[in-house]
Amino acid sequence: MEKKTLDFPEEMNPPVVVQESGENLDLCKHKEEEDEDMFLSVEKISRLPVSIKFNIPKKIATKRRRKSEEEEKKAKLSSGDKVLRSDEILRLRKVSRQKYMKNREKKKVDEFRDQIEDEVLLNDGVKMTEKEVTEFRYKKKLYELLKKTEDDDVEGYRIPDAYDQEGCIDQKKRFAVAKERYCERRSGRGVTEQEAWEDHQAQKARVSFGAKDKKGVVDGFEFVFDDLKGLVEEYSEAESGKHRGCYSKTVGEKAREERELLPIHGYREELLKLIEENQVLVIVGETGSGKTTQIPQYLQEAGYTKRGKIGCTQPRRVAAMSVASRVAQEVGVKLGHEVGYSIRFEDCTSEKTVVKYMTDGMLLRELLTEPKLDSYSVIIIDEAHERTLSTDILFALVKDVAKVRPDLRLIISSATLEAKKFSEYFDSARIYLIPGRRYPVEKLFRKWPEPDYLETVIRTVVQIHQTEPIGDILVFLTGQEEIETVETNLKRRMMDLGTKGSEIIICPIYSNLPTELQAKVFEPARKGSRKVVLATNIAETSLTIDGIKYVIDPGYCKINSYNPRTGMESLLVTPISKASAEQRAGRSGRTGPGKCFRLYNVKDLEPTTIPEIQRANLASVVLTLKSLGIQDVFNFDFMDPPPANALLKALELLYALGALDENGEITKVGERMVEFPVDPMLSKMIVGSEKYKCSKEIITIAAMLSVGNSIFYRPKNKQVLADTARMNFYVGTENVGDHIALLRVYNDWKERNYSTEWCYDNYIQSKSMKRARDIRDQLLGLLNKIGIELTSNPNDLDAIKKAILAGFFPHSAKLQKNGSYRRVKEPQTVYVHPNSGLFGVSPSKWLVYHELVLTTKEYMRHTTEMKPEWLIEIAPHYYELKDIEDTRPKKKQRRSERASTSKVDTNKKTRTSKVDTNKKAKR
């Protein structure tokens, strides 16, 4: 009580500022100078679009200061603030009249600047008009004149910062002040600020019961964010131990000591108690709380490992590896002994392993052999909010397992936005909040979407470069094409600007970029220059770049969605979700306070992205479920059920492939197929290769196809050379298709001893080839496991093509008169993809293709010529003679064909619905 009145009079508490999105940006409890700055800057955030800002000195603002209070209220309302009660305002004034006036001043300055900006905005997107240029000059002049009279030494134009009345406060200084305060407190009172803070936080972290206490959860969570202030530096030092110079202690010792500095440390006992008492616990642990590394250790220390392993899933391989290595260090054991990880192609565990990190897909695979997870005592599903296909399936499966195993503990770790949903899903499981730790990120945004965001991106980069303190810039773009466009335009712009100012180094990064070119992103920029990273979504979660201080986020990304009706995939440029926006902004606050320039308004965004399970091809998912003995996939306990027609399509396909029988139960073939971690059509192709004595070739092709479309590298300036190199794999007497070409690429590479140089010479990505080799090795092992003999038939291309058709017979297409193709079983026109070796050569009449993609047209990717009679030979249950009949009289036959097709369709439907009914009956 005393503390409160003495140090922080209540009337001095800044008002709670709510951004338009509803987030509480600043909830400082202590009245300090920077609080007011923060208040101002937050207020600015809610009103200022990002563009050239003019720093108008106080003078103008002073003139406008004496406006009525009503107007002030209005202004506050319009900026999204909660209006202060008028008595509070009066008291506030009493206490700090002068300061308040200064704030007013600033506010009015901002308003004035807004007016100017609105005018600038009118000309936004278009190139500089005469009017704009004149205005620009005029304002510059005005500014300079005013500057003379004001004793202000700020030069030029800049984006508003968290400034005080004198201008821009250096963020570092700001934190130095905060730290000073922290030191003072420590000496002045018995309680250190850290202790006080921990006390405070301990009250904040609260347990809530499912959705019943939603408000509490949200409030509590948002509360814990930002009052770290003075502690931020303390903590970050602890966290980034590797950056510290002196190593008098061993790395392990240091790591162990640092454990105690993590925010989660204070909640250890409470957390353990909760886990003991509750079978399922949803944990909201913010970035930097230490949950991923600490919880498994706490559980181990509490003796959980006596009953079984502690498994912790991660959505990404690198995460599983690096976290495991960190924990092994902290515990002081060798990685792979007591602490290990398990990812595809790499099992770094032993019999001793009690804490096991793994990818979510890996746990799903383990469930196939160990349905009750008997060897585990605790399962932690980390980053559950990312909602990968695997985690979504895992949710339902572990929920089921938990019912039959009361001793099993389940911890679901998620970000705020979805915590409530997870809790509801797990039968109102408890939610526990652990505060995180991170640097503050100032968010500036546009009220309206940008008409030409690439241009705005370039302008913002230039502006940051000219007006903001040193620090690298990260720009989020949707794809390679955009990255290349921005790169060339930005270079041009920088040239136009001449030599004044320091240089910028542009680093593009996207997953298809060869590794050696990707490395450039991680090199620190030369002294005096600034790095500008142009990245796709890869920089959102997958890789972290040090030194980023500014993030420019246009708010879009490409999302893959699968259309079950047409069986076609397409990549769509889509607005990101609020969750993504937060994640992107956070990328600027990793090593120090950051700034994020949003070229959109957060309030226009959806809260979360559509989960993958609702937009993916489900063939593989359904086969996995069937193999786990889940009969009724329609009533499976999905957190967000996928569309019914997507499930139906998957069932139909699996039935056609022979993986399911007419009752919808998994067959022998299906059991074999499920062993292979590839798409069901590919696994059927592998299983089918046994018959054609070419399993060796087929697993190579399957591996190459699994890698995707990143085998051939096609740099912009060497396209012709790259294309010529690619066509070398197609030469031969026969019409070599894309599948055979891929086989040749692999075999040639193997012949050259897997040479990287050979890859360079042939415009092939060695990274992809190495991946293909890994996959092939794995497939080889599995072939052995299920007892398919490794046979080779390299010269019988027909045998290989037939084996391909064994899996891909539904993907057949026939040439039409106009040169396009038509799918045999679906009334759909498709085209050979321009990247195919069959593109532009004398067309083959019948083709089998690997996949359909919708870009500018409906394209077949990876196609190979085939003979129509093979369709009947291989898939007599699927094709009739009519389907492949060559010549026919025009009208009559067509009608009959249509009739027969629809008949087949009806048959299929009845079959499927029969499958369904049976399942329901069984249930």
Next chain:
DNA sequence: GAGCACTGC
């Protein structure tokens, strides 16, 4: 003559 974000088993 088009163009492919990112993961995972």
